[in-house]
Amino acid sequence: MNATTNRYTTPASVTAQIAGLPDLQMAEIRSLWKELFRSDTPIYNRQYLERRIAYRLQEIEFRKVDRNLMDRNARRIKTIIETGQNKKRDRDHRPVAGTMLTREYKGIIHRIVVTPDGHYDFQGRMYPSLSMIAREITGTRWSGPLFFGLKPSATKPTSKKGVRR
Structure with a gap:
């Protein structure tokens, strides 16, 4: 079982997920994007994709109203x-x-x-x-x-x- 599969069966903290984004292969980034946004990546700029994914992960985790x-x-x-x-x-x-x-x-x-x-x-x-x-x-x-x-x-x-x- 690879790290990607394990991450989804045992969710890591949002911090750990975001910190691990730079270590993912581009194919894994695109796969994670598809899972989170239900669409293909709009562009192939890695920095853009990582930032949007990080934001989305936080958005999902911290939906509570401040x-x-x-x-x-x-x-x-x-x-x-x-x-x-x-x-x-x-x-x-x-x-x-x-x-x-x-x-x-x-x-x-x-x-x-x-x-x-x-x-x-x-x-x-x-x-x-x-x-x-x-x-x-x-x-x-x-x-x-x-x-x-x-x-x-x-x-x-x-x-x-x-x-x-």
């Missing part, structure tokens, strides 16, 4: 209707359950998956915050949302674009 996300969206929609403008995002940078965050640090790629209970799965261990994971990776204190690119740096880069002389 109440916080729904509330935030309702507030934003109300603001847009009232003011006609899309104001700055809420300060809450928590990603939706099932989101996979990827960060390369010192040549090593680190993957973190957001769980439905609001925690973070990193290397099979659960963490309550991204900052704890960033510290684990770097050995120094970091803002987790900043380290993983969920919020911009406080310092703005200087740009000469738009400056008239």
